[in-house]
Amino acid sequence: MLRRLAFGLMVLFSLFYSPPPEEAPVRLPILMYHDVKWEHTGKDVITPEELRSDLKWLREEGYTAVTLKEVVSFVLEGAPLPEKPIVLSFDDGLRSALDTVLPLLREAEMPMVLSVIGLSADEVSTFPEGKPYAHATWAHLRELKESGLVELQNHSYDLHRTDRGAVGVLRRPGEGKEAYEERLSGDALLLQERLLQETGCLPSTFTYPYGAYDALSESVLRELGFQATLTCDFGMNLLDRDPDCLFGLKRICRAHGADLAALLTEAENTLKWR
Numbered sequence: 001m002l003r004r005l006a007f008g009l010m011v012l013f014s015l016f017y018s019p020p021p022e023e024a025p026v027r028l029p030i031l032m033y034h035d036v037k038w039e040h041t042g043k044d045v046i047t048p049e050e051l052r053s054d055l056k057w058l059r060e061e062g063y064t065a066v067t068l069k070e071v072v073s074f075v076l077e078g079a080p081l082p083e084k085p086i087v088l089s090f091d092d093g094l095r096s097a098l099d100t101v102l103p104l105l106r107e108a109e110m111p112m113v114l115s116v117i118g119l120s121a122d123e124v125s126t127f128p129e130g131k132p133y134a135h136a137t138w139a140h141l142r143e144l145k146e147s148g149l150v151e152l153q154n155h156s157y158d159l160h161r162t163d164r165g166a167v168g169v170l171r172r173p174g175e176g177k178e179a180y181e182e183r184l185s186g187d188a189l190l191l192q193e194r195l196l197q198e199t200g201c202l203p204s205t206f207t208y209p210y211g212a213y214d215a216l217s218e219s220v221l222r223e224l225g226f227q228a229t230l231t232c233d234f235g236m237n238l239l240d241r242d243p244d245c246l247f248g249l250k251r252i253c254r255a256h257g258a259d260l261a262a263l264l265t266e267a268e269n270t271l272k273w274r
Contacts, residue, residue: 025238028071029267030087031260032232032251035134036100041256048100054260055108058086061261065110067151068205072227075239075246088112089230089251091155091207093121095133098140102147111149115207115230116141118157118191121198138198145199153203154226157191159184160209168209169217177216184220205230218247235270 034044036051058065064082071087073079088105090097093116105112120135127133136144144150159169166172169187171180188206196202204227208217211232221229228246235250252267254260 023240025240026074026081026085027268027271028085028087028237028239028249029264030089030230030237030249030251032253033088033090033101034092035094036096043253043255046254046256048104050256051101052104052107054254055104055110057260058110059108065112067111068113068153068228069151071239072204072246075241075243076227078241081239089115089207091115092160093117093136093141093155095136095140097150098136098144102144102149105149106147111151113151113153113205114141114144115153115155115205116191116195117155117160117209118194120160122194142199145201152195152199152201153205153207153230154188154191154195155207156209157187157194159187162210168212170212170214171216180216181220184217185224188221188224188226204228208232213248222247234267236267238271 031054033046033051036046036048038047041047061084063084063086065088066081066085068087070079070081071085074081088110090101090112093114097112097114101112117135121138121141124133124135125137125139127137141152145152156169162168164172166175169184171177175183192202206221206226206228207230213229213231218229227243228249230249230251232253233248233250234252237245237249239245250267250270252263254263
C-alpha cells in the first residue's frame with residue numbers, strides 16, 4: 001500500500017513539476033589597459049584624463065567593476081555578480097599603477113586587476129633610490145594590494161619576451177613537449193612563489209604575454225591550478241557555471257583616442273558571430 005502511494009505521488013510530482021529555467025549567461029566585458037601617462041600615448045598608453053573619463057562614464061552607465069576573484073567565485077561557487085559587471089585589467093605591473101591609476105580608482109571607488117611581470121619587479125626593486133624606472137617595485141605592489149582596490153595576477157616571471165624564436169609562452173622552434181611544459185610550469189610557479197613571498201597573495205589567473213596562447217599552454221596552466229586565463233583576443237565574454245568559460249577570456253584594448261562606448265558595442269556584437 002505504501003509503495004503504491006509513494007509511486008502515485010512520484011507520478012503526480014512528475015506531471016506538475018517543471019525544472020527551474022536555466023540561468024542566462026552573464027555578459028562580462030574586460031577592459032585592457034597598460035600605461036597611463038601624458039606623454040607617448042598610443043595603443044598601450046592613454047592619458048590620466050582618458051582614464052578618469054572612462055571611470056566616470058562606466059559609473060554613469062551602471063557598470064560595476066569587479067575582480068577576477070569575484071568572477072571565478074561566480075562560476076565555481078555560485079556567488080552573485082552585479083547586474084552589469086566589468087573588469088578593469090592593467091598589464092605589466094607598471095609604476096603608473098601606483099602613481100596615477102590608484103588615485104583615480106579611489107575617486108571612482110572601483111577596483112582593478114594588475115598583472116605583474118616577475119622579473120621586472122625583481123629588477124627594479126634593486127635600483128638605487130631616485131633612478132627612473134617604468135615598473136613597480138615589490139614595495140609598490142604591496143602598497144597597491146594593501147589599498148584594497150588592486151588584485152594582483154600572474155603575467156609570467158620571464159616570458160614577456162619575443163626573442164629565442166617564440167612569442168610569450170609559446171613553444172620555441174624544435175622544443176619538445178615535455179621540455180616546453182617544464183619551462184612554462186617553472187616560470188609560472190616561480191612568479192606564484194615570488195608574489196606569495198612579497199605580497200602574500202596567490203594569483204588565480206594567468207595573463208598571457210602579448211596574448212599568445214594555444215591549447216597546450218591552456219592545458220599546462222590548468223594542471224598547475226590556475227582557474228582562469230586572460231588573452232588579448234577581442235570580444236565579450238559569456239559566463240555560466242562551466243569552469244571552461246574562465247579560460248581564454250577575451251578583452252577590449254582601450255587605446256588612446258578610442259571611444260569606450262563604441263568599443264563596448266563592438267565587443268557586444270562579437271556575440272552575434274558565435
